[in-house]
Amino acid sequence: MRFAGTEAYVATDDLTLAVNASIQLQKPLLIKGEPGTGKTLLAEQVASSLGLKLIQWHIKSTTKAQQGLYEYDAVSRLRDSQLGDNRVFDINNYIKKGKLWEAFASEERVVLLIDEIDKADIEFPNDLLTELDKMEFFVYETGETIKTKHRPIVIITSNNEKDLPDAFLRRCFFHYIVFPDADTMKKIVGVHYPAIQQSLVKEALDIFFDLRKVPGLKKRPSTSELIDWLKLLMSDDMPEDVLRNRDTRSAIPPLHGALLKNEQDVHLLERLAFMSRRNS
Template identity: 70%
Template sequence: MKFASTDSYVAPPDLTIAVNAAIALERPLLVKGEPGTGKTELARQVARSLGLEMIEWNIKSTTRAQQGLYEYDAVSRLRDSQLGDPRVEDVAHYIRKGKLWQAFEADTRPVLLIDEIDKADIEFPNDLLQELDRMEFHVYETGETIRARQRPVVIITSNNEKELPDAFLRRCFFHYIRFPDIDTMREIVAVHFPGLKERLLATALTQFYEIREMQGLKKKPSTSEVLDWLKLILAEDLTPEDLARDGVNALPKLHGALLKNEQDVALFERLAFMARGGRR
């Protein structure tokens, strides 16, 4: 069982090695990187490459670890008991299976994505230590123990909003997705926009990397954003000449796809203002 790039996802060699190492070690793969570098998409492509079922658990600030195991709906059971519903005799009717339970009972080995784990409370990762390590948990309401039929491929993503506990990190294989260099970006673009004219691509990518390297930028544009930008460029049928910038027009064409806050837009406007002043 070896992961490799797919026809819609370019995986650099170091990322491919990390995925396959985590699978061989039977450890969760913890993936960090800038937002928009394909962390979530990686899990989907691992499932696609290996021909496995995909189970996604999207974490929010209010998500509790227990929800990944199961939830007991005591309110519904109380209401049914008041109505004389015979189902109240079987507590299992009021147990809602979480994503980990679904992954544990899957007939074939699944890929389990725990997406953006750093959004949750700081204790969230620690609350999953035993379940991810032993691949089992106890259901107190029914007295049963749920064990994984086969160990799922677990991929956990983080945007580094919070530090993760050392005890949790020890149980993971870690990989940081570096931002693609221009050659890798060309490969990524070729997957999404085959046949894009070389001069237009060269002009757009040169401009994109110049923007990313600009000092004072609050949010650097990501891979997903450059793909959106290229899609708009093609939709508007722009030429390399249309993308040209000078001191007077410092903002890139269709800049809303790349610059996502007013501070960064203002930065480009200040540069244009300074350039105009220097020409007087």
């Protein structure tokens, strides 16, 4: 069982090697990289390529590790007991299975995505150490141990918002997705827009990478934002020469709202444009 990329996802040799190494070692694959570099999409494409079901657990700041295992609704059981509901005699009626339980109990091997693990509390990764290592956990309310039937392929993503514990890192195979260079980005664009004019791609990529080089940007535009920007440039109601005839003295690209996501960066580029016009 080896991942070799897909027609819908441009995977570098290093990334392909990392995916297959984690599968061979049977260790979770920890993927880091800038937002918008395709970390979440990687899990979807690995599942698609290998013909496996994808189970996604999207982490929020309020997510607790226990939710990935199961949750016991004691309040509902107490209420039902007061109402004389016969469901109270089966405790399983009040246990909600989490994504890890779903992955462990699957009759077939699955891909388990734990998305943006760095959003959760710092103790979140530590609370899952044993479960991800031994691929089992104990349900105290029923006295049963849930063991994996087919060890899932676990892909964990992080935007590097906070450091992860060393004990957790030791149990993972790590890969950092380097931001694509111009040639790789051209291939990515080709996957999304096979019929796009190459002259437009060249103009857009030049502007895009120049924009990423501007010092002081709070948020540099990502791959996903480039794809959105190109979609606008390709739309029927946009003039064909919108890039060709742009003001070269201006640091602000046309339709910049698809690339820039906060007012600080817009103001920065406006100041650069003003200085450029004044010095010309």
